[in-house]
Amino acid sequence: MSGHSTIERRPSPPPAKTPAPEPTRVPAPRRRRTGRLTGLLGNGAVQAILIVVALVWITPLAGLFLSSMRSDGDNAAKGWWTALTDPGQLSLDNYTALFADSGITQAFWNTVLISVPTTVLVVVIAALAGYAFAWLEFPGRNAIFLVVVGLLVVPVQIGLLPVAKLFGTIGLFGTIPGVILFHVAYGLPFAIFLLRNYFAEIPREMLEAARMDGGSEWRIFTRLILPLGRPALASLAIFQFLWVWNDMLVALLFADSESQPLTVALQSEMRQFSSNIGVLAPGAFLSLVVPLVVFFAFQRHFVQGVMAGSVK
Known part of the structure; x- marks a missing residue:
C-alpha cells in the first residue's frame, strides 16, 4: 500500500432548474352589449x-x-x-294617359331643369369655396367661414317673402332661373361646410409636395383635391338632388304655371281631382322612381362618403 490516500472525487450534482414563470394572464376585454346581442x-x-x-x-x-x-x-x-x-x-293605360297629359310632362321636365343645374352649381361652387376655406390663406377667412356656418341655422321660411319681393323687382319671380337661384343660395352653406371639413382632412404633405413640383392651385384642385374628394362630392350631389327634386314649398311660391315642377303639378291635380287615382298614382310613382335610380346609381360613392367621416 502506498502512503498516499487516493481521494475519490464525485461529480457535483447539476444545478436545480428554476421553474419558468407562468405567463401573466390578461383578462379578456368585456364584449360590448351590441356584440353580445349579435352573438x-x-x-x-x-x-x-x-x-x-x-x-x-x-x-x-x-x-x-x-x-x-x-x-x-x-x-x-x-x-x-x-x-x-x-x-x-294591370295595364299601362294610366302611364299612357299620363305621358299624353302635356301639363304633367312639362312639369316633369321642369323638375329636371330645376334639379340638375341646381345640383351642379351647388357642388361646383361649394367645392371651390371648400378648398379655399380649407387650404388657402386670405384675409378674413375664418370670419367669412363663421358667417357661412351661421347661415345654416337660418330657416328657409324666413327668406321666402323678402326674396320673392326681390325676384319680382328684378324679373325672376315665377321663372325656372329664379327657383334655381333660390335653391343654390340656400344649399350652399351646408355644402361649403361639408366639403371644407372633408378637404381639411387631406394630409398637408400631399399638397406641399404638389406645390414643390410646381403645381398651381388650380392644378392641385382639379388633379388632387377633386379625385380625393369624390366620395364627399357624390354624397353632396345625392343629397342636393333629392332635396330639390322633392321640394314643393319653394316651387309653390316661386314657380308659376309654366315653370312648376312635378310636385306642384301633382298637388294641383289632387286639389282638383282628389279621387283621380289613375293620374295621381303613376305621377307619384314617376316622381319617386327617379330619386331611387339616382341613389342606387351613386350608392357606392355615397357609402364611401358616409364612412369617410366616421372611420379614421
Whole structure:
C-alpha cells in the first residue's frame, strides 16, 4: 500500500432548474352589449330582421306601383294587393294617359331643369369655396367661414317673402332661373361646410409636395383635391338632388304655371281631382322612381362618403 490516500472525487450534482414563470394572464376585454346581442341572435336572425325591415320599406312603393297600373274602378273596389293574384288588372293605360297629359310632362321636365343645374352649381361652387376655406390663406377667412356656418341655422321660411319681393323687382319671380337661384343660395352653406371639413382632412404633405413640383392651385384642385374628394362630392350631389327634386314649398311660391315642377303639378291635380287615382298614382310613382335610380346609381360613392367621416 502506498502512503498516499487516493481521494475519490464525485461529480457535483447539476444545478436545480428554476421553474419558468407562468405567463401573466390578461383578462379578456368585456364584449360590448351590441356584440353580445349579435352573438346571441346569430347571423340568421339578423338577416331575418333586415329582410323584414326591407319589406316594410318596399311595401308602400310596391302598393303605389301596382295602384298606378290599375284602373280607377279596380282601385275603388279592391285593394292593390289583389293584383298579385289577379295580374289581369294591370295595364299601362294610366302611364299612357299620363305621358299624353302635356301639363304633367312639362312639369316633369321642369323638375329636371330645376334639379340638375341646381345640383351642379351647388357642388361646383361649394367645392371651390371648400378648398379655399380649407387650404388657402386670405384675409378674413375664418370670419367669412363663421358667417357661412351661421347661415345654416337660418330657416328657409324666413327668406321666402323678402326674396320673392326681390325676384319680382328684378324679373325672376315665377321663372325656372329664379327657383334655381333660390335653391343654390340656400344649399350652399351646408355644402361649403361639408366639403371644407372633408378637404381639411387631406394630409398637408400631399399638397406641399404638389406645390414643390410646381403645381398651381388650380392644378392641385382639379388633379388632387377633386379625385380625393369624390366620395364627399357624390354624397353632396345625392343629397342636393333629392332635396330639390322633392321640394314643393319653394316651387309653390316661386314657380308659376309654366315653370312648376312635378310636385306642384301633382298637388294641383289632387286639389282638383282628389279621387283621380289613375293620374295621381303613376305621377307619384314617376316622381319617386327617379330619386331611387339616382341613389342606387351613386350608392357606392355615397357609402364611401358616409364612412369617410366616421372611420379614421
